[in-house]
Amino acid sequence: MSSLAILNQCIACDACRDVCPTQAIHIGEPIYTIMQQKCILCAGYAENPSCIEVCPVDAIIYTTKNMEQT
Numbered sequence: 190m191s192s193l194a195i196l197n198q199c200i201a202c203d204a205c206r207d208v209c210p211t212q213a214i215h216i217g218e219p220i221y222t223i224m225q226q227k228c229i230l231c232a233g234y235a236e237n238p239s240c241i242e243v244c245p246v247d248a249i250i251y252t253t254k255n256m257e258q259t
């Protein structure tokens with residue numbers, strides 16, 4: 190199953206956190222992180238992951254690896 194990860198190019202703009210329906214995105218140091226347990230890939234809320242849609246620097250990507258960050 191795929192999940193999402195936030196890359197180092199994150200500029201901590203806070204846009205993704207605002208649109209996440211499950212509060213899965215947390216402010217990290219130095220970049221934001223997605224809690225895999227909470228991320229539902231926006232199922233039932235949006236056609237595509239809202240966080241990917243709003244990220245201005247395309248820092249959020251799909252990953253098939255287990256890159257769990259807390």
Ligand code: SF4
Nearest residue numbers: 209228230231238240
């Ligand atoms: S895909 Fe949706 S649920 Fe998952 S972190 Fe992004 S906004 Fe939140």
Ligand code: SF4
Nearest residue numbers: 199200202203205244
């Ligand atoms: S929208 Fe993109 S750049 Fe902004 S905080 Fe989220 S991951 Fe970082």
